[in-house]
Amino acid sequence: MRRFSLILTLVTLVGLLVTACVAPAPTGAPAAEAPAAAGEEAPAAEAAPAGEPQELVVSTWGFNQDLIDKNLTRPFEEKYNVKIVYETGNNSERLTKLIARKDNPNVDVVHFAGSFTVRALEEGVLQPIDPSLLTHYDELYDWAKDPIGQNAGVGYAISSYLLIYRTDKIAEPITSWADLLREDVKGYVTVPDLATTNGPATIVMLAKAFGGDIDNTEPAWERLPQLADQIVTTYQRSSELVSLFQQEEVWLAPYSSFAIGNLLETGLPLQRVIPVEGIPGTPSVVSIVAGSQKVDLAHKYIDFLISNEVQTAMALDLVDSPTNMTVEVPEDVAGLLTYGDEMINSLIFLDQAKLNAYQEEWLERWNEIMLK
Numbered sequence: 001m002r003r004f005s006l007i008l009t010l011v012t013l014v015g016l017l018v019t020a021c022v023a024p025a026p027t028g029a030p031a032a033e034a035p036a037a038a039g040e041e042a043p044a045a046e047a048a049p050a051g052e053p054q055e056l057v058v059s060t061w062g063f064n065q066d067l068i069d070k071n072l073t074r075p076f077e078e079k080y081n082v083k084i085v086y087e088t089g090n091n092s093e094r095l096t097k098l099i100a101r102k103d104n105p106n107v108d109v110v111h112f113a114g115s116f117t118v119r120a121l122e123e124g125v126l127q128p129i130d131p132s133l134l135t136h137y138d139e140l141y142d143w144a145k146d147p148i149g150q151n152a153g154v155g156y157a158i159s160s161y162l163l164i165y166r167t168d169k170i171a172e173p174i175t176s177w178a179d180l181l182r183e184d185v186k187g188y189v190t191v192p193d194l195a196t197t198n199g200p201a202t203i204v205m206l207a208k209a210f211g212g213d214i215d216n217t218e219p220a221w222e223r224l225p226q227l228a229d230q231i232v233t234t235y236q237r238s239s240e241l242v243s244l245f246q247q248e249e250v251w252l253a254p255y256s257s258f259a260i261g262n263l264l265e266t267g268l269p270l271q272r273v274i275p276v277e278g279i280p281g282t283p284s285v286v287s288i289v290a291g292s293q294k295v296d297l298a299h300k301y302i303d304f305l306i307s308n309e310v311q312t313a314m315a316l317d318l319v320d321s322p323t324n325m326t327v328e329v330p331e332d333v334a335g336l337l338t339y340g341d342e343m344i345n346s347l348i349f350l351d352q353a354k355l356n357a358y359q360e361e362w363l364e365r366w367n368e369i370m371l372k
Contacts, residue, residue: 062088155283157320281347
């Protein structure tokens, strides 16, 4: 009997153990995942993959690289076990390299100003982005989601093209692009050269101030000789513009918003202006290179770049103005960015494909007048 009782006890204990192993999870606790069926892959883990890091080659400008590394590079590398390798240079140089290596690309992701993204698309060196793979896509302003068309890129930063002037030198406030031609500023004006990113926008906005538009720029060309008499010189880079203000050679100029920090550091009494005609907005666009073997990782990079976390960090460090609508920054920072309802609602997005098509003709007309 004792032996039978012992056996019965053991059977009961085994039954209890089996029941405990298969009991349902308590209310509120996550149920255990079922094992993958034969022929199916197990769900991907959230943790960074172990082993040697993957390499992702990113083509970009290289400006503010220390802040980009702090806010983007290192956090992304740690999250996804990746090593980002940067290829840097200006838009033109990097586009030339992409085209030359079209049949054997060594770059996965590329950052361009909008007009160069259009050219890259026309040259066939970009492949479409799949918005369904971007968890932060719906947080973007509509104009940032597909600024070039064909899902060739995502706008991850925005710069605006405004006017800025010396309030101690110019008594009457500047309010319009037409004010570049005012008599009281003659000899103290500069504009970017036509071959620069914002050069064509100067023509369009001057035309707009006198009743024209992107398809009718004759009002601007008619006044270009007068503008040539107004200016002390043209400039190629924002650093040149800063120097011209410091040397008191310039009182009034159009400028790209990313240069505002350097301009304000001069300590001069400067006022930036949203002209009544509006301000051209230029998105910085991130794209995936055609032929990249890291398409999934490239999408992760783009998604990380447009996230609230990264966009906020970049804005607070004055690296880029955000295109993610959920980003909030303090008022003192907001004033240095293309940010806020007034600024965003004043943006005009010029057709980059049209500007590219006009470029050669406009450059010839510009040189005929400006180089006299």
